[in-house]
Amino acid sequence: MAAENSVIAEAEPPKVALWNDPQARALFYQVIVLGGLLFVGGTIINNTMDNLARQGIASGFGFLDTTAGFAIGYSPFLEYSEENTYFRALTVGLLNTILVAVIGILFATALGFIMGVARLSNNWMIAKIALVYIEVMRNIPLLLQIFVWYFGVLRPLPGPRQSINFADSLFVNNRGLFAPKPIFEDGFGIIIAAFIAAIIAIVYLVKWAHKRQDETGQAFPVFATSIGLLIGLPIIGAVVAGFPMSWEFSELKGFNFSGGMEIPPELVSLTLALSTYTAAFIAEIVRAGISAVNKGQTEAAYAVGLRPGPTLRLVIIPQALRVIIPPLTSQYLNLTKNSSLAAAIAYPDIVLVFGGTVLMQTGQAVEIIAIIMGFYLFVSLAISMFMNWYNDKMALVER
Amino acid sequence: MKKTVTAFAAVAAAALVSTSLVAPATAGPALDKVTGKGFIQCGVSQGVPGFSNPDTSGNWTGLDVDVCRAVAAALFGDASKVKYTPLSSKERFTALQSGEIDMLSRNTTWTLVRDTALGLNFAGVAYYDGQGFMVRKSLGVKNALELDGASVCTNLGTTTELNLSDYFRANGMKFKGVFFEKADEVIAAYDAGRCDVYTTDQSALAAQRTKLKNPKEHMVLPEIISKEPLGPVVGHGDDQWFDIVKWSLNVMIEAEELGINSGNVDSLKGSSKNPGVRRMLGVEGDTGKNLGLGKSWSYNIIKQVGNYGEVFNKHLGPDTVVKLPRGLNNLWNKGGILYAPPVR
Numbered sequence: 001m002a003a004e005n006s007v008i009a010e011a012e013p014p015k016v017a018l019w020n021d022p023q024a025r026a027l028f029y030q031v032i033v034l035g036g037l038l039f040v041g042g043t044i045i046n047n048t049m050d051n052l053a054r055q056g057i058a059s060g061f062g063f064l065d066t067t068a069g070f071a072i073g074y075s076p077f078l079e080y081s082e083e084n085t086y087f088r089a090l091t092v093g094l095l096n097t098i099l100v101a102v103i104g105i106l107f108a109t110a111l112g113f114i115m116g117v118a119r120l121s122n123n124w125m126i127a128k129i130a131l132v133y134i135e136v137m138r139n140i141p142l143l144l145q146i147f148v149w150y151f152g153v154l155r156p157l158p159g160p161r162q163s164i165n166f167a168d169s170l171f172v173n174n175r176g177l178f179a180p181k182p183i184f185e186d187g188f189g190i191i192i193a194a195f196i197a198a199i200i201a202i203v204y205l206v207k208w209a210h211k212r213q214d215e216t217g218q219a220f221p222v223f224a225t226s227i228g229l230l231i232g233l234p235i236i237g238a239v240v241a242g243f244p245m246s247w248e249f250s251e252l253k254g255f256n257f258s259g260g261m262e263i264p265p266e267l268v269s270l271t272l273a274l275s276t277y278t279a280a281f282i283a284e285i286v287r288a289g290i291s292a293v294n295k296g297q298t299e300a301a302y303a304v305g306l307r308p309g310p311t312l313r314l315v316i317i318p319q320a321l322r323v324i325i326p327p328l329t330s331q332y333l334n335l336t337k338n339s340s341l342a343a344a345i346a347y348p349d350i351v352l353v354f355g356g357t358v359l360m361q362t363g364q365a366v367e368i369i370a371i372i373m374g375f376y377l378f379v380s381l382a383i384s385m386f387m388n389w390y391n392d393k394m395a396l397v398e399r
Numbered sequence: 400m401k402k403t404v405t406a407f408a409a410v411a412a413a414a415l416v417s418t419s420l421v422a423p424a425t426a427g428p429a430l431d432k433v434t435g436k437g438f439i440q441c442g443v444s445q446g447v448p449g450f451s452n453p454d455t456s457g458n459w460t461g462l463d464v465d466v467c468r469a470v471a472a473a474l475f476g477d478a479s480k481v482k483y484t485p486l487s488s489k490e491r492f493t494a495l496q497s498g499e500i501d502m503l504s505r506n507t508t509w510t511l512v513r514d515t516a517l518g519l520n521f522a523g524v525a526y527y528d529g530q531g532f533m534v535r536k537s538l539g540v541k542n543a544l545e546l547d548g549a550s551v552c553t554n555l556g557t558t559t560e561l562n563l564s565d566y567f568r569a570n571g572m573k574f575k576g577v578f579f580e581k582a583d584e585v586i587a588a589y590d591a592g593r594c595d596v597y598t599t600d601q602s603a604l605a606a607q608r609t610k611l612k613n614p615k616e617h618m619v620l621p622e623i624i625s626k627e628p629l630g631p632v633v634g635h636g637d638d639q640w641f642d643i644v645k646w647s648l649n650v651m652i653e654a655e656e657l658g659i660n661s662g663n664v665d666s667l668k669g670s671s672k673n674p675g676v677r678r679m680l681g682v683e684g685d686t687g688k689n690l691g692l693g694k695s696w697s698y699n700i701i702k703q704v705g706n707y708g709e710v711f712n713k714h715l716g717p718d719t720v721v722k723l724p725r726g727l728n729n730l731w732n733k734g735g736i737l738y739a740p741p742v743r
Contacts, residue, residue: 056635057496057518070560071576082564154591174592175550175575255538255549255595256575265593266577343555344584346577352555356489356580360556363517365493 048366063362064090070357072348074264086358093353094375100270100349101336101379107275108335109328112282117312119287130283137280143341145277149269150345157265160256169249171257176264178250178257185245194237201233202226266347270339278335285327289320321394329387333380340376350375429637430691433501438480441467442500445485445581448606449714449721450506450526459483462714463504466525466631469647469704470502473696478703487580488554492517495634502644503632506603508558513632522644524630527727527736529623530562531601533608536618538595543622547572550594552585554578559599562625586610600627602715602723609720643690650697652739654679654706656730661705664698678743686742697742707737 018024052059064087072080075092076099118130137145154174158164163173171178209220238245250260293316301311342349343356350372359368433439443451443463451461468478484500495503496518506528507513509521534540543566553559555578567574577594579585586607589597597604601623608614631648633641654660657676659667668680677683680698687696704710715723729735 055518058516071564073576159592343580346579356555
């Protein structure tokens with residue numbers, strides 16, 4: 001009994017002095033390092049503000065409320081005129097950047113996947129075409145590609161008075177693509193409700209079809225039915241509501257077209273340049289991912305009787321995605337940041353509008369660059385967060 | 400123990416280094432920096448014929464360039480002690496604010512916001528200009544009020560952008576703006592037909608017109624829609640440097656008024672009885688002392704660079720490609736508005 005007690009008593013750690021306790025030491029050094037970092041950061045900020053004040057340069061974020069006084073060439077989402085504030089100009093530039101980034105990412109992913117799979121094709125011609133595409137697009141600097149697309153898109157197109165005309169409603173000229181704009185009137189809510197109902201119906205349909213296939217082995221044409229629902233239900237809603245939609249057509253007034261939807265050549269050439277450039281990198285990533293999947297998987301799929309098409313779609317790519325997604329995230333971030341080259345061809349993204357015009361008119365370089373950096377950081381973090389969530393979903397679940 | 404000591408030492412070193420780097424941005428007045436270096440870093444444009452343009456051997460020439468050379472002649476006695484930094488309209492003020500260049504001589508308009516919020520000082524006006532429009536003759540436009548709905552190309556971040564918006568708004572017209580960073584890109588887009596109108600200062604319109612494929616197909620509309628006093632710029636914080644730049648420009652204008660040019664300056668120095676001429680050439684009095692310069696500061700400017708009229712004729716006169724009339728940029732007693740304060 002006494003022996004057990006003494007063993008238990010010795011099992012407790014002996015009391016030591018504070019400076020010998022490893023945890024106390026760790027805490028102490030962490031506090032010192034943190035204090036040092038805060039000191040360095042604080043000194044830099046203090047120094048910057050002192051120098052700005054000494055030279056009489058304005059500082060602070062109050063300028064965001066000032067009237068802008070300048071125009072922005074393209075603002076599809078927000079109404080903007082010279083009487084709005086710098087903050088509104090910032091928002092317009094921001095939305096334009098996000099527009100280019102989203103469209104660019106979609107096109108680049110699609111084209112990149114196609115090129116990556118083509119590179120691995122058994123058809124010698126297709127594989128070589130993909131190889132040439134990848135090598136050429138990867139090795140030429142992006143800024144040059146943007147100029148080539150811009151002047152390549154601009155030069156062959158005619159002026160507005162001689163536009164290429166499709167059925168008097170779609171016009172193409174060197175000021176952009178002009179299409180009719182739908183105007184939504186009162187009953188449009190029914191169509192939106194029908195669209196949402198169609199999406200919910202499709203989700204349940206997919207679940208039901210998979211369950212039926214697991215139980216009875218019968219496949220159901222899910223894809224065709226979904227398309228039918230997506231188109232059919234909103235049309236029924238439109239009929240019920242009496243087609244509450246009218247179109248605003250573009251008209252040539254004087255120098256240019258006005259009204260309707262406008263897609264400027266800057267947006268088109270920037271998106272094309274960014275997509276084709278990034279697609280080359282994505283193609284190589286896809287090729288790496290597919291090559292990383294064990295060849296035994298392909299052989300087993302063939303042995304079971306799957307054709308090459310479904311093998312790629314159902315067996316190889318889902319496994320390859322685990323290797324593809326992390327570098328793919330980097331390419332998406334690259335594309336978003338490369339969109340800042342829009343300044344070279346006058347597309348009004350955030351760098352041109354805010355970091356160019358507003359910076360020149362107010363002179364507050366430090367605050368403006370900080371805001372732009374913060375924006376890019378926020379967008380990049382949002383993209384990586386989403387991709388990491390998707391990556392986790394795709395991860396191998398070990399039993 | 401060794402690891403923690405090295406970590407501690409690293410943080411302490413970083414903190415110490417950061418405090419030593421935290422010296423003020425200019426370690427003394429701007430003039431000290433220039434005299435220490437031995438040359439002036441002059442910010443110029445990226446190529447505006449007549450104002451600041453590299454010639455085929457890479458030497459910079461032009462009216463703005465000669466203003467910088469005049470300051471170098473005054474300060475160092477040698478007009479060649481200048482190095483040039485080509486800057487776009489976006490970078491020009493940040494380069495001056497950060498001290499990367501010592502003075503900016505780049506067709507820059509003097510405005511209230513730039514004089515105050517941007518922390519700059521304008522050392523006078525070297526060229527009185529105004530904003531105009533250039534269109535293709537084939538459009539059949541006779542004046543600027545017919546430009547409703549047109550696409551307009553111009554430079555980013557300039558007074559041109561603001562004046563353009565003001566003019567169209569004041570006249571109830573709309574336009575579609577296409578704004579580029581570099582002047583060459585604007586010209587390329589205008590030439591390719593991307594926009595109907597090219598707008599900038601009249602002097603730059605004349606200069607950039609030489610870069611178009613077919614200059615004869617284009618015309619400049621008669622309207623001048625703004626005042627653009629263009630002049631050299633320095634940063635806040637050094638009054639002596641500001642005075643030197645200001646009075647170097649004034650010497651060039653005053654010399655023309657007194658009839659001194661680079662050809663007759665030597666003979667006038669020996670023979671002139673006019674007290675104004677004698678003071679300007681350093682024979683009598685010592686204006687340089689108050690600026691911290693030698694006695695022959697103004698003599699050097701006139702001898703090595705020339706007076707304002709000579710410089711204007713050399714770069715913008717009837718024998719050049721730009722061919723601008725003197726117009727407002729003539730002396731006050733010859734029909735223009737150049738009026739230098741007395742150099743005494």
